Amino acid sequence: MPDIIQLLPDSVANQIAAGEVIQRPASAVKELLENAVDAGATEITLVVKDAGKTLIQVIDNGCGMSETDARMSFERHATSKIKKADDLFNIRTKGFRGEALASIAAIAQVELKSRQHDSDTGTQIIIEGSQLKSQGACSCPVGTSFSIKNLFFNVPARRNFLKSEPVELRHIIDEFQRVALPHPGIVFSMHHNGQEVFHLEKGALRQRIVGVFGANYNNRLVPVEEATPIITIKGFVGKPEFARKTRGEQFFFINQRFIKSPYLNHAIQSAYEQILPADSFPSYFLDLEVDPKSIDINIHPTKTEIKFEDEKSIYAILRSVVKKSLGQYNIAPTIDFNQEMSLVDIPLKSNKTILEQPTIKVNPDFNPFKTEKKSASPIESSNKENWEKLFIPSDSEEEVTQEKIVHPDWEKTNEESKRSTFQLHNRYIFSPIRSGFMIIEQQGAHERILYERCIASMEKHRSASQQLLFPKTIELPAADFALVKELLDDINALGFDMSEMGRNTFGVQGIPVEAGNADAGILLEKLMESYKQNLSELKLEKRDNLARSMARNMSIKNGKPLGTQEMNSLIDELFACSMPYTAPDGRPVVSTFTLEDLEKRFKK
Numbered sequence: 001m002p003d004i005i006q007l008l009p010d011s012v013a014n015q016i017a018a019g020e021v022i023q024r025p026a027s028a029v030k031e032l033l034e035n036a037v038d039a040g041a042t043e044i045t046l047v048v049k050d051a052g053k054t055l056i057q058v059i060d061n062g063c064g065m066s067e068t069d070a071r072m073s074f075e076r077h078a079t080s081k082i083k084k085a086d087d088l089f090n091i092r093t094k095g096f097r098g099e100a101l102a103s104i105a106a107i108a109q110v111e112l113k114s115r116q117h118d119s120d121t122g123t124q125i126i127i128e129g130s131q132l133k134s135q136g137a138c139s140c141p142v143g144t145s146f147s148i149k150n151l152f153f154n155v156p157a158r159r160n161f162l163k164s165e166p167v168e169l170r171h172i173i174d175e176f177q178r179v180a181l182p183h184p185g186i187v188f189s190m191h192h193n194g195q196e197v198f199h200l201e202k203g204a205l206r207q208r209i210v211g212v213f214g215a216n217y218n219n220r221l222v223p224v225e226e227a228t229p230i231i232t233i234k235g236f237v238g239k240p241e242f243a244r245k246t247r248g249e250q251f252f253f254i255n256q257r258f259i260k261s262p263y264l265n266h267a268i269q270s271a272y273e274q275i276l277p278a279d280s281f282p283s284y285f286l287d288l289e290v291d292p293k294s295i296d297i298n299i300h301p302t303k304t305e306i307k308f309e310d311e312k313s314i315y316a317i318l319r320s321v322v323k324k325s326l327g328q329y330n331i332a333p334t335i336d337f338n339q340e341m342s343l344v345d346i347p348l349k350s351n352k353t354i355l356e357q358p359t360i361k362v363n364p365d366f367n368p369f370k371t372e373k374k375s376a377s378p379i380e381s382s383n384k385e386n387w388e389k390l391f392i393p394s395d396s397e398e399e400v401t402q403e404k405i406v407h408p409d410w411e412k413t414n415e416e417s418k419r420s421t422f423q424l425h426n427r428y429i430f431s432p433i434r435s436g437f438m439i440i441e442q443q444g445a446h447e448r449i450l451y452e453r454c455i456a457s458m459e460k461h462r463s464a465s466q467q468l469l470f471p472k473t474i475e476l477p478a479a480d481f482a483l484v485k486e487l488l489d490d491i492n493a494l495g496f497d498m499s500e501m502g503r504n505t506f507g508v509q510g511i512p513v514e515a516g517n518a519d520a521g522i523l524l525e526k527l528m529e530s531y532k533q534n535l536s537e538l539k540l541e542k543r544d545n546l547a548r549s550m551a552r553n554m555s556i557k558n559g560k561p562l563g564t565q566e567m568n569s570l571i572d573e574l575f576a577c578s579m580p581y582t583a584p585d586g587r588p589v590v591s592t593f594t595l596e597d598l599e600k601r602f603k604k
């Protein structure tokens with residue numbers, strides 16, 4: 001028998017190995033950005049096209065590479081960052097495994113241009129699928145530029161596996177943020193399809209956070225700073241009142257490297273105990289400086305999981321430090337952006353003030369029911385007839401039994417009975433009907449009404465918008481901006497009047513009539529917050545999700561006193577809905593009691 005075992009050709013081995021390091025365009029972005037940071041760059045530019053599927057380019061002004069190094073850099077296990085096993089325990093660089101470039105070159109068309117500062121000419125290398133296509137001198141600025149074209153061009157299965165552009169772009173933005181946040185001293189910018197998505201100037205961490213997530217964040221941050229012999233903690237946590245329903249901005253960095261740590265996350269969450277509304281998550285941006293000897297970053301190819309020597313102590317320190325900072329600062333006044341570094345002189349205030357969940361401001365005089373009733377769509381009114389046929393007792397009322405859904409007979413209820421409609425505990429509306437009485441839960445009812453109205457508006461592409469006296473501009477975190485942009489047509493159909501106004505910014509000329517005098521920015525933020533929550537938990541279809549989010553946020557809430565007139569209009573509108581019996585999330589809204597039910601209760 002002949003021998004059959006062979007060594008895999010490098011290109012094949014690299015392609016297999018690539019699968020571990022490069023799962024999607026965002027993984028290549030991460031590796032290239034990290035290399036640029038390791039190269040000591042002070043300015044790094046990321047350019048992507050088609051969410052990285054056609055082009056990912058990273059340009060830096062770092063140390064550059066010699067001709068030989070440029071060629072070597074694509075070899076597997078080729079690195080300048082460690083030399084011997086011992087070095088593994090003293091890692092300060094982002095990379096050290098020497099496999100990123102080899103992996104990327106195995107599965108894409110790569111062009112490298114690099115020049116060192118003491119050299120007049122640079123080197124250009126073109127590699128496709130691990131094959132060197134050309135190498136030569138070129139003229140280029142000091143530093144390095146990597147262009148990755150057509151990622152996975154030779155691994156169709158992988159390429160087909162990529163998600164939609166918004167999803168892949170989202171991942172890229174995530175990775176960009178994870179590198180840019182802990183390095184506020186480096187100027188970062190990002191462009192997608194010719195548009196600038198981020199431009200982050202050099203500054204302190206607070207400026208960086210604000211640059212990434214928008215000016216709103218400036219007064220949401222509570223500084224955290226503590227040095228202990230085993231760990232130095234620096235950064236910010238979010239004020240409790242700005243906690244999110246989705247795990248949004250939660251960032252741990254260990255020695256400026258982004259990591260995921262459910263264990264340490266728990267430490268933070270528990271520091272917020274009792275000051276956070278249920279099911280909400282605080283934001284945090286914390287850099288933990290530790291002796292590299294006390295951690296092992298070698299346990300995962302993408303290096304986002306890390307083992308600590310002394311995990312328990314770190315947990316305890318983190319928890320108490322965050323608690324202390326919250327205690328000192330959570331009620332402190334807005335910190336002036338320009339004061340940035342002089343955080344020491346922020347006045348401490350007692351934390352007696354009660355923390356409230358942010359709410360949308362509503363004009364108490366605004367009557368949400370006053371909108372013209374006759375605006376009911378044809379679907380709605382014909383439907384009204386349908387369910388009348390279905391539910392109106394045919395002959396005598398005696399036939400109405402509990403088994404059937406009892407028709408509330410609302411249309412037949414005379415004006416006088418309507419006047420005796422009343423509200424119980426500012427939550428339940430009791431109203432007499434011919435066959436007995438019904439109880440309506442006000443918030444669910446209003447959610448149903450708004451939900452159907454929103455769906456209809458999106459289908460018709462228009463809705464009542466109230467023009468703002470003073471148009472506003474709203475700056476959003478880049479990821480939210482991308483999301484809103486994707487939904488813009490539908491959002492405008494809901495009564496917003498918004499248009500793109502430059503980088504991550506929308507101009508708002510109008511908001512939905514139902515929103516009263518709510519703040520446009522807060523309204524939009526709340527809307528997106530619910531939208532994202534629905535997206536992750538319920539996987540709702542786009543319009544369904546938007547309509548539910550709007551309805552949730554703009555409905556009158558349980559606890560609000562209503563006048564008789566308001567209650568009756570609410571009931572009128574509810575029964576003009578195609579599905580009056582449940583709220584959009586399926587909880588019951590109407591409960592009916594017949595006279596017969598009552599009689600039974602009073603029988604001997």
Ligand code: ADP
Pocket residue numbers: 031035036039060062063064065073074078079080081094095096097098099100101102143144
């Ligand atoms: P690692 O980062 O783990 O060392 P990589 O495959 O990412 O491995 O890079 C290989 C080597 O190429 C690096 O060690 C570094 O010497 C060099 N290199 C990569 N990117 C750059 C860059 N942008 N500027 C200068 N040198 C670079």
Ligand code: MG
Pocket residue numbers: 031034035094095096098100101
């Ligand atoms: Mg690297």
